Amino acid sequence: MSAELHLVLPGALDQKTGGYLYDARIVAGLRARGIQVHVHSLPGTYPLVDQEAIFEADRVLAGLPDGALVVIDGLALPGVAGSLMVENHRLRLVALVHHPLSLELGLSEAQARTLKLIEQGSLARVQRIVVTSPATAETLLADFHVTRSRLGIVEPGTDRPEAPAAGSGTDELNLLCVATVTPRKGHLILVEALSRLTDLPWRLICIGSITRDPVATAAVQDAIARHGLTGRIALMDEIEPAALQSQYHAADVFVLPSYYEGYGMALAEALSHGLPIVSSNAGAIPTTVPADAGVLVPPGDAAALAAALRRLLTDAGLRSSLTAAARAAASALPTWEDAADRFAAELAGLEPALRRSLARA
Template sequence: MNQLFLAFPGNLDTPTGGYGYDRRIIAGLRDLGWQVELVPLGEGFPAPSAQTLVAAEKRLAALPQGSRVVIDGLAFGAMAAAAAALDQHLSLVALVHHPLCLENGLTDGQAQALRESEHRALAFARHVIVTSPATARQVADLFGYPAQRISVVLPGTDRPGTIAREPADGVRLLSVGTVVARKGYDLLFQALSGMRERNWHLEIVGGLESDPQCYRALLQQIGDMHLAGRITFHGAVPPDALSGFYRNADIFVLASRYEGYGMAYTEALAHGLPVIGSGGGAVRETLPDGAAIYCGIENVPALREALELLIGDAGARARMAQAARTAAEGLPDWRDAAAQFAQTLQELAL
């Protein structure tokens, strides 16, 4: 039987794209007959306490000699010393959703420290798995990691089946993502502030606890821009409820500053939604022409122009929705993703 240990920081049930990817890959590998043992590494990553790091290293050191261990990049990049100590004991694979130093809201010193730590840690990774070609290039460029030892395993998408949207009073906008600076909700609000005369409502689905200061600032921004009543935060919701939000929306918009892949974009495509997106990293490659409008990075005028177009033109929405459904047919599902993940690990054992 194929066996794998998967080590993760924090709570695996955290409702973010990265943890969601981990959960679906774990489930998919188990469906393929793999024995996947979970190794919790503790809280606070990517800036854990010294005690957490010591405890995490002890948990990993207790695994059988030669074990194949995939460590989520949110933890791996902060575990350079542990990776060095475990190099001869375990076969370490890093699962990098995006380089830690590229998270928004970091000081220059914090970003540099994370870059140096991740660079040191990756030197002891036998292989790196990433979720997009863009992230593969960044890992190679930022850390000098050999490109031939990086594998891309794209996230899967669920197939929601036929969707019949009920008519609504006004255009229903949907944005999905944890409320943190990187998701660019402040940019989206700026774009919408010039469109108060239009009939629209924005639903935001995503955890509110990761950055309370960011959430408070966004609430203040809504008040200052006189958008109260036009924007609703729903927090994190279960998968079935999230699919309901996609089914009831008319337009998906996410004004991210950066994405390692952008699973919310592809879920929107799978639900037949026209997409407006922005950001660096993998965003441009994730958004297909015809089904999506790419607005660059932190470009509020471009976001507003795209929103004006789609809110005001039902025909354009319908054409892009059809293109979205067509594009989604070429996306991998989660069985495909798990099979590719398994193949990557099996090739390492040869």
């Protein structure tokens, strides 16, 4: 009998945000190990769910066979929360938490409080919880009533490039930011910081969805125009993996001023390309980015971000030092093969057939 599991998540698996990319790579890795993975894509709005989301989540969980091993992406927890009170008695449930939804920027106080209560209740009803960083694990232990015995950590993998980034090769340095345009990712602060550096030669390319949060995108576009940076900052939307790799290869500095990250897959990808990093000291970022490979500033501090960027733009020696440290750190990053092995091992305690699959691998 082969190992089998069900993955439940909002929307399609092929979306290009960090959480969906993680899920897709884990699914591919598990399937490569002979494990059957059934993906259930839920319709409706998330994380502030509508009735369609709740109805379809109930229908999907109710339709799974008794004893099924079910991995629920953390973004789906608000939709399945009600079902878990019924289905946790007959299903083997695992929550995959990329970062707590209640920590997302842009929520009202009431919305954040409601999401936290939903997450706390949902996590209490699953048998196992997998998170993507030690920092997220500590957050759940401290604030979400999670016990360490039910908690496992599987950090994202990276694709090792054939060669480190070559950079622009010119005096005008290429800054790269890879992130969906949402308030949490800090694009507005980045535009504000760069407006103070117009005396220096640079250009910024931002890659990430500009349609997931139209209000946030409009605010960033307005800020770019207001500061007269239209010719120097480009919002490129999502691009295909090969094109994204080309952007990493042509970059001189990677910048991501997030207010919070549960891990920061784009930061790990930047390390794998040997890029010096400017980011914030929020969430898991200080554990993802070694101290000697990047300059980290307080989140939301435009002046500190501008000062850090000015240092890197004007100090070739500093960039060289950070690059060397990034390349050294890259050698210790897990691969996606490692991540799939660790994820399977986290599930093995709930699925005997999966343990046998791992023994044969």
